[in-house]
Amino acid sequence: xxxxxxxxxxxxxxxxxxxxxxxxxxxxxxxxxxxxxxxxxxxxxxxxxxxxxxxxxxxxxxxxxxxxxxxxxxxxxxxxxxxxxxxxxxxxxxxxxxxxxxxxxxxxxxxxxxxxxxxxxxxxxxxxxxxxxxxxxxxxxxxxxxxxxxxxxxxxxxxxxxxxxxxxxxxxxxxxxxxxxxxxxxxxxxxxxxxxxxxxxxxxxxxxxxxxxxxxxxxxxxxxxxxxxxxxxxxxxxxxxxxxxxxxxxxxxxxxxxxxxxxxxxxxxxxxxxxxxxxxxxxxxxxxxxxxxxxxxxxxxxxxxxxxxxxxxxxxxxxxxxxxxxxxxxxxxxxxxxxxxxxxxxxxxxxxxxxxxxxxxxxxxxxxxxxxxxxxxxxxxxxxxxxxxxxxxxxxxxxxxxxxxxxxxxxxxxxxxxxxxxxxxxxxxxxxxxxxxxxxxxxxxxxxxxxxxxxxxxxxxxxxxxxxxxxxxxxxxxxxxxxxxxxxxxxxxxxxxxxxxxxxxxxxxxxxxxxxxxxxxxxxxxxxxxxxxxxxxxxxxxxxxxxxxxxxxxxxxxxxxxxxxxxxxxxxxxxxxxxxxxxxxxxxxxxxxxxxxxx
Amino acid sequence: xxxxxxxxxxxxxxxxxxxxxxxxxxxxxxxxxxxxxxxxxxxxxxxxxxxxxxxxxxxxxxxxxxxxxxxxxxxxxxxxxxxxxxxxxxxxxxxxxxxxxxxxxxxxxxxxxxxxxxxxxxxxxxxxx
Numbered sequence: 001x002x003x004x005x006x007x008x009x010x011x012x013x014x015x016x017x018x019x020x021x022x023x024x025x026x027x028x029x030x031x032x033x034x035x036x037x038x039x040x041x042x043x044x045x046x047x048x049x050x051x052x053x054x055x056x057x058x059x060x061x062x063x064x065x066x067x068x069x070x071x072x073x074x075x076x077x078x079x080x081x082x083x084x085x086x087x088x089x090x091x092x093x094x095x096x097x098x099x100x101x102x103x104x105x106x107x108x109x110x111x112x113x114x115x116x117x118x119x120x121x122x123x124x125x126x127x128x129x130x131x132x133x134x135x136x137x138x139x140x141x142x143x144x145x146x147x148x149x150x151x152x153x154x155x156x157x158x159x160x161x162x163x164x165x166x167x168x169x170x171x172x173x174x175x176x177x178x179x180x181x182x183x184x185x186x187x188x189x190x191x192x193x194x195x196x197x198x199x200x201x202x203x204x205x206x207x208x209x210x211x212x213x214x215x216x217x218x219x220x221x222x223x224x225x226x227x228x229x230x231x232x233x234x235x236x237x238x239x240x241x242x243x244x245x246x247x248x249x250x251x252x253x254x255x256x257x258x259x260x261x262x263x264x265x266x267x268x269x270x271x272x273x274x275x276x277x278x279x280x281x282x283x284x285x286x287x288x289x290x291x292x293x294x295x296x297x298x299x300x301x302x303x304x305x306x307x308x309x310x311x312x313x314x315x316x317x318x319x320x321x322x323x324x325x326x327x328x329x330x331x332x333x334x335x336x337x338x339x340x341x342x343x344x345x346x347x348x349x350x351x352x353x354x355x356x357x358x359x360x361x362x363x364x365x366x367x368x369x370x371x372x373x374x375x376x377x378x379x380x381x382x383x384x385x386x387x388x389x390x391x392x393x394x395x396x397x398x399x400x401x402x403x404x405x406x407x408x409x410x411x412x413x414x415x416x417x418x419x420x421x422x423x424x425x426x427x428x429x430x431x432x433x434x435x436x437x438x439x440x441x442x443x444x445x446x447x448x449x450x451x452x453x454x455x456x457x458x459x460x461x462x463x464x465x466x467x468x469x470x471x472x473x474x475x476x477x478x479x480x481x482x483x484x485x486x487x488x489x490x491x492x493x494x495x496x497x498x499x500x501x502x503x504x505x506x507x508x509x510x511x512x513x514x515x516x517x518x519x520x521x522x523x524x525x526x527x528x529x530x531x532x533x534x535x536x537x538x539x540x541x542x543x544x545x546x547x548x549x550x551x552x553x554x555x556x557x558x559x560x561x562x563x564x565x566x567x568x569x570x571x572x573x574x575x576x577x578x579x580x581x582x583x584x585x586x587x588x589x590x591x592x593x594x595x596x597x598x599x
Numbered sequence: 600x601x602x603x604x605x606x607x608x609x610x611x612x613x614x615x616x617x618x619x620x621x622x623x624x625x626x627x628x629x630x631x632x633x634x635x636x637x638x639x640x641x642x643x644x645x646x647x648x649x650x651x652x653x654x655x656x657x658x659x660x661x662x663x664x665x666x667x668x669x670x671x672x673x674x675x676x677x678x679x680x681x682x683x684x685x686x687x688x689x690x691x692x693x694x695x696x697x698x699x700x701x702x703x704x705x706x707x708x709x710x711x712x713x714x715x716x717x718x719x720x721x722x723x724x725x726x727x728x
Binding site (some may be wrong): 089090092093096097098099101104105107109416 | 608609630647648651652654655661662664668669
């Protein structure tokens with residue numbers, strides 16, 4: 001199945017960061033344009049790298065893409081969209097209402113709901129309003145990572161229902177109140193998403209068990225939301241050119257095994273396999289080749305000579321060095337941060353296991369909705385280590401129950417109905433999860449708490465809300481839980497909180513992680529160290545594609561060294577999937593001698 | 600039957616349930632208004648974040664905001680007379696005002712509301728909105 005076969009008018013790409021979602025969206029758009037269609041390529045990802053992949057600068061409005069006739073691109077930055085929306089709402093009252101009132105309005109429109117809604121609003125304009133895109137045959141959406149995408153997609157149905165049933169007119173519509181006029185467009189957006197003649201959802205994944213599990217989850221979730229027309233791209237399929245090469249054989253085997261055990265709901269979908277591209281997919285020429293027969297085969301870096309210059313620079317140290325530094329603190333919180341798909345769960349689990357093995361009490365907890373911590377630890381138990389998962393759905397349920405039990409206790413039936421209605425607001429999940437996060441952090445006062453946080457966007461939302469709380473608490477100081485009051489000071493205390501930024505030695509993950517680091521520093525949180533996960537640089541291989549990949553990794557390893565000020569650990573790619581206590585322990589130990597030590 | 604106007608601080612939920620701490624006053628007050636509406640009273644509820652036009656268009660509120668700041672909110676107006684400010688009344692208080700209104704008497708209470716409702720508090724300062 002070629003990339004552009006039977007393309008509907010709208011194409012959505014979804015998948016975790018680092019699976020090549022942007023590359024696949026760009027390749028599809030470029031190839032459609034190449035076949036004579038007029039195409040609009042849209043990104044609503046706050047960490048979009050469309051510019052990088054296409055090799056040109058895109059704006060906030062449709063911009064022609066250099067070197068591809070018929071292709072325009074837009075980068076929608078939700079932060080900017082939110083700022084514009086805020087300004088639309090507040091501007092008319094500057095100089096009309098007192099300054100304090102205007103400030104109070106501005107603050108009201110500074111939170112994450114506003115960003116979320118503003119982004120969705122932009123996106124709905126394109127999907128729900130045919131005139132906006134009538135010049136194009138196809139609109140290709142390179143959407144944000146899964147969790148965020150799902151939120152965007154669930155909002156319209158949840159909210160249009162919410163608006164219809166909100167009878168009192170004084171309910172929890174939040175910032176959406178300013179967008180009531182868009183309701184018709186939202187409705188059309190939902191309809192367009194569910195119409196298989198108009199819309200295709202393309203799930204992008206890698207041939208890895210955890211990536212498949214995540215894609216299967218998205219597929220189900222979206223199917224339940226009525227998005228039925230789905231297809232699958234498995235990106236990065238590797239074929240060893242020499243069976244005798246241990247690393248190459250293991251890599252092929254891991255991919256083959258994962259493919260073989262693919263969840264049945266994915267196996268049923270129309271599928272395209274795309275070969276591993278040793279040097280990444282950047283630039284128009286490469287994008288044209290993606291998914292074509294002549295591109296298949298892992299030696300497929302067309303025309304690039306096999307000159308592998310193995311850098312003589314030193315590879316970073318081990319995770320074990322990093323864990324030594326953490327263990328010295330004796331207690332506190334370790335946050336593994338980064339985009340989805342970089343292996344935060346694995347790194348967090350490895351750190352937790354290593355600390356427990358060194359005799360500390362450790363609690364491992366995850367807020368990543370796609371996390372498989374429990375699966376990773378393969379339900380083995382390790383003394384001193386406790387594991388739990390912050391399940392957003394369960395947190396929301398608990399929060400609702402609590403609210404109904406306290407606030408709803410002395411209400412009549414109508415009052416309760418009104419309260420329940422407000423609890424259906426999109427804010428509720430955010431808060432419920434946030435409270436759980438604050439409680440987990442608070443537990444780090446007498447032990448180690450290792451948290452595997454959700455992908456960047458969400459992490460930042462959590463931090464944002466922590467800061468909003470913090471400002472609020474500074475002013476009010478009453479009736480806010482201790483765990484919440486202490487959260488931000490704790491996150492900012494380098495003796496209490498160790499922040500590890502997890503990334504992969506590839507362009508997009510490194511750039512996304514750099515953005516995350518900026519966000520953290522803006523929030524006055526200093527990352528402790530970076531962890532480069534799944535690196536093949538230190539492995540011994542003679543496979544030409546993998547050697548090319550090794551030299552391709554060097555540039556990103558060097559970039560991370562610079563970004564982290566030298567505070568970086570490298571975790572080698574594992575021949576066996578790192579699940580279970582023993583495999584995770586291995587990650588925290590010394591890895592293979594670095595390449596340059598081979599003489 | 601009376602016209603009851605409530606001018607709220609900037610917040611996202613009239614029930615306040617999106618806050619880190621649930622304040623029983625807000626959902627109860629929302630329910631009381633709902634109950635009064637069912638009695639046939641005309642209820643108008645305006646929130647500074649979303650209905651700023653109503654604040655700007657009301658000379659009394661404008662003046663109050665200018666002299667006392669957003670701390671004067673919520674303001675309760677019954678048939679064009681301010682009857683309460685700075686806190687949410689309970690059902691008895693509302694009924695009392697409705698029986699006495701327009702009395703011209705301004706009731707203020709100094710009881711702090713549990714939920715922080717300034718600043719980022721769409722959702723009790725969760726930053727969620």
